[in-house]
Amino acid sequence: MKTQSKEILNRNFYNKNTLEVAKALLGMILVREINGKEIRARITETEAYMGEDDLASHASRGRTPRTELMFGEAGHAYIYLVYGMYHCLNIVTEKKNFPAAVLIRAASIEGMEYKKTNGPGKLCKVLKIDKSLNGIDVTGGEKLWIEKSGRVSSDKIRSSARIGVAYAKHSASNPWRFTVDE
DNA sequence: CCACGGATCAGCT
DNA sequence: GCTGATCCGTGGA
Numbered sequence: 001m002k003t004q005s006k007e008i009l010n011r012n013f014y015n016k017n018t019l020e021v022a023k024a025l026l027g028m029i030l031v032r033e034i035n036g037k038e039i040r041a042r043i044t045e046t047e048a049y050m051g052e053d054d055l056a057s058h059a060s061r062g063r064t065p066r067t068e069l070m071f072g073e074a075g076h077a078y079i080y081l082v083y084g085m086y087h088c089l090n091i092v093t094e095k096k097n098f099p100a101a102v103l104i105r106a107a108s109i110e111g112m113e114y115k116k117t118n119g120p121g122k123l124c125k126v127l128k129i130d131k132s133l134n135g136i137d138v139t140g141g142e143k144l145w146i147e148k149s150g151r152v153s154s155d156k157i158r159s160s161a162r163i164g165v166a167y168a169k170h171s172a173s174n175p176w177r178f179t180v181d182e
Numbered sequence: 183c184c185a186c187g188g189a190t191c192a193g194c195t
Numbered sequence: 196g197c198t199g200a201t202c203c204g205t206g207g208a
Contacts, residue, residue: 047189056189058205066205083190084202090189103189121190164189 007148011139014074018093018100022048022178025091027152030107032127033143039127041107041117042149047162048176049090050100056165056172059099069135070099077144079124079134086121087130091138091146105163105177156181 009028014021025046032039049057049070058080059067069078070092078090078101090101105120117123124130129144138145159175166172 049189058189061206064206080189081203083188083200084204086190088189105189119190162189167188 008139008141009146009148011073011075014091014093014139015095016074016093018048018050018102019176021091021093022046022102022176023154023157024151025102025104025146026157026178026180027149029110029147029149030104030127031145031147032129034128040110041123041127042110043104043107043146045104045106045118045177045179047103047105047178048093048100049103050094050176052099054168054171054174056162056168056174057099057101060171063099067099070101071097075137075139077133077136077138079129079131081131082121087124088120089124089127089129106179152180 025043028043030041030043052059052062054060059070061067063071066080069076072092073096074093076092078092079087082088089104091104092101094100103120104123106118107123109117109126117126133144136144158179158181160177161173161175162177
């Protein structure tokens, strides 16, 4: 159930350069609705996966059944299973046919700030995000969406190499991970 | 069909 | 910071 006063990020927000979206998502509120109850979490860490020549991206192998979503319309959730046991939540960005997405790596749950979910696998576990939500439109305000909140100023944003992609050759050192410096 | 490797995590150093 | 456990599902055939 969304409240009128809240502003849900629309497709325009996601239909932009992935690095810009990854940075702009910091500080925004990720909302998961389960049976009418909302779990809200402030996004604190993101990573950009952009283009077919990004060797760390699943899209680097081109269009496959799995990566088709990344080539699709911005503003949809791309959820997959890593290491056979953890789910990762991504939001598709940029125009159709350009494969890109932002991985939501960490967020702090409102009302329990001390309990930061400091990894994409744990975040999905806490928010009960799994493949049943794969492909849903996050601009629709159902089950999963992101609300506008105070944007983190650029001098508070730190960039660094992405986690777990050492195998990605020339893409491994791209500073496409963004964290809030607090 | 089925071999292979990974967008992780906990736990230890 | 580093290592190893863990096991699903992708994609190449």
